[in-house]
Amino acid sequence: MMSVSNAQETPSIQICRIMRPDDANIVGNVHGGTILKMIEEAGCIIGTRHCNTQSGDRCLAALARVERTDFLHPMFIGEVAHVSAEITYTSKHSVEVQVNVLAENIVTGAKKVTNKATLWYVPISLQNVDKIIEVPPIEYSSPEREEAGKKRYEAQKLERLEDKVRNGEIIMSVSLPDRQTKEPFTVVCSQSSLIHLVGPSDCTLHGFVHGGVTMKLMDEVAGIVAARHCKTNIVTASVDAINFHRKIKKGCVITVSGRMTFTSNKSMEIEVFVDADPLVEAEKGKYRAVTAFFTYISLDKENKPLPVPPLKLEGEEEQKRFEEGKARYLQNKAKRLADKERQQ
Amino acid sequence: MMSVSNAQETPSIQICRIMRPDDANIVGNVHGGTILKMIEEAGCIIGTRHCNTQSGDRCLAALARVERTDFLHPMFIGEVAHVSAEITYTSKHSVEVQVNVLAENIVTGAKKVTNKATLWYVPISLQNVDKIIEVPPIEYSSPEREEAGKKRYEAQKLERLEDKVRNGEIIMSVSLPDRQTKEPFTVVCSQSSLIHLVGPSDCTLHGFVHGGVTMKLMDEVAGIVAARHCKTNIVTASVDAINFHRKIKKGCVITVSGRMTFTSNKSMEIEVFVDADPLVEAEKGKYRAVTAFFTYISLDKENKPLPVPPLKLEGEEEQKRFEEGKARYLQNKAKRLADKERQQ
């Protein structure tokens, strides 16, 4: 039996919960967004706990970035999701958290790893939300581990600097008559938006929206776009790296918009934008808070991948975005193959 | 395509969301109350946004009245509800919002208009909840539109003045021996209550219960009354105009009670009362906050209307309420016919 004190001191945590009907789509597949939200909650707990193991300002760990995440298997209603998180690297101002998600069917006993994610957190002072606290260093089991962590840190730092929030037009949800006259399988035909008024339980003690809540909404809109395109049961296959450039405050209205950018034979890429609109402090103006690419696949009744109808492109802009999506697709495919070979 | 900054200035918004299991009854029909809650959320966002486009006190739009609303088609789990709201008239102290709801089956592509609603909001200062702010005027596309809005404004103002909250006895949920010994199809046999402790997510930044939360509970209790009477799948057909005379504060216990007042061949009218009871500030006493009439219909497995068992009346009071319900029923029927003719 684990003693209470030990369970706390080790820099790891495990969250688990039974999946309920509201966590899933009609077919019973748990939404990728539900899983992303649990992953972020585990990361936030372990990051906040670690950054307060020192004297000085009390702080909360705020999500800065999620590395590309694959959804390896579908999860179902009634299964138990186990989310375990561990701190794997710390720089002066950021914390790397590795998260593993396991789906357990407590009735059949079947277990499968469904996700592995890497998240970066930054500790923000509770007294002054513009102040970033120093992170206490962790101990590494070997110098190689520390070195590898440093490399990951440098790589993501570079990517975050390079990544500018894609500030484009807002994607408008197309109205009924428009959508009906549009040709099927075009971008405009499936593009979608969700609008959400931020509530108390969406927020941290700082009064900022949890990164996980934002990701859940992003996945929801990407799912609508994919379902509109395919008219089948669709599930999240992966999410590209997401950088959280700007925080979203309590009392905002969030608009989450998605449009399809690329289709391969068996997958769809959807670009998602998050715009925050401070309802009351309207002088601050609406701003783009987060952007990301979600990849979805279409499944038949046996959960086998179905072919995806090719995206019909209209205009140069859509053509350009498609080519960029194709480049990302090929790059990820090459990376997956390389990873596989390395493992063999 | 609209630029980000313009999106703020135009007085319209679109909310959309996938309908989940918790939004619907066992058969999969989305509760009318879920839709009313979304309608009110859209109205609250657009009203609050508009009333803060000026200098001076920051404010929140509080629901004052909802005009009679029809539910034209049932909506189902897995469909996407699109709620679009637009400001159509402003007086010195109130804002009229028109809302359209569209259900989209993203798999079949089928779309149907399910609701059209008109809501009136009043901007309340965040600094002083007893202060009503002046509403910035909107621009009208034509003088006729402004004139028509003014007429609607005057008409509802009159109705609100005339309407007093129906202060009647509290409807008690009937206890076991009573209900069983009661004859079926009597008023007392189906009358029901819900009692709910107001939580943080039910409230605005002011600390008052969202009008939409109240309407959702009202629809829920009306649905229980209707199901107890018919023992079939029942759905909301319409809601009469609702005036929100008194606000309900955080920390209240709300009792929502319903009793059947009238049955036609294919519909039931249910009167709903909302009583607020401040838990801790008990010296303020319980008070009647809102009253309304809901009309329900009974559906078979193909979603076709079923005949409704006639209400068995006991005593003069019930007879009187039945006659009043019949008058409302005939008036609405005549109005619907007139509207139809005008459209042809």
Place this chain on the structure above:
Amino acid sequence: MMSVSNAQETPSIQICRIMRPDDANIVGNVHGGTILKMIEEAGCIIGTRHCNTQSGDRCLAALARVERTDFLHPMFIGEVAHVSAEITYTSKHSVEVQVNVLAENIVTGAKKVTNKATLWYVPISLQNVDKIIEVPPIEYSSPEREEAGKKRYEAQKLERLEDKVRNGEIIMSVSLPDRQTKEPFTVVCSQSSLIHLVGPSDCTLHGFVHGGVTMKLMDEVAGIVAARHCKTNIVTASVDAINFHRKIKKGCVITVSGRMTFTSNKSMEIEVFVDADPLVEAEKGKYRAVTAFFTYISLDKENKPLPVPPLKLEGEEEQKRFEEGKARYLQNKAKRLADKERQQ
């Protein structure tokens, strides 16, 4: 780092989650009911998992009984609740689960044990909900442990047989004129009800309400009674043993009623009844599903216990219930003292 397979095979589980505004009262104290619900979720997971580690019918563990549970310390919004559950005894048809709850303030690092609970589960076949499955035996670290478990098993079995659901009158929420004309601090002045329509997310895969959902509602109503009596910040101090005699099915309306039975200097005892009413299958009639006693204390702004206004008794019935409550109070007090002495 724990290996994935070991984490699954050991008959223990840990659930944890950040406490949100919706989990707490206005002052920020997490509801006892929120904690009871998490405790039951952990017990259900570990019980279901264990009972399916054999061939034969698949099953779900259904809550049969919760032993008396003390709430040792208040928990607050933003803290992380760690709920760890372990199987400590198995009989032929039942599973004993021990649960510990720890509140961790991830900002200050403070940790405190808030609850220790013992739950009994019975495995019910998924194919036939009237069939109870045999429980696979666990291994004990020593024969003494097995012997002690057997004693606990026999003791609770006896108590369950003795305990009949207290079938009394239904407690009505008193209406405005009544409550105001009633003298303060009487039973009728604070008695309260909640009425809830069971939704999909309240239910197991069997279609029965989770024991934890029922307990959360019970605690909620007990809290309303206590707040009405004291008009202060009140928190759950303990719950007496609860037996779940009858299951509650999807589609029921649940009425949860509470009335004060006893007050000591610093505590209040509230009796809570749960009545289930099948909405559509009304021929089955309303039935009493669960009953329990909750003890509440009143806290000042520094979370120190305040004196409780004495209950004003009216009539012999109330006097009798008060004496019974006093006997339970004195018995528990004596037991606590004995436990303390044994530990010293």
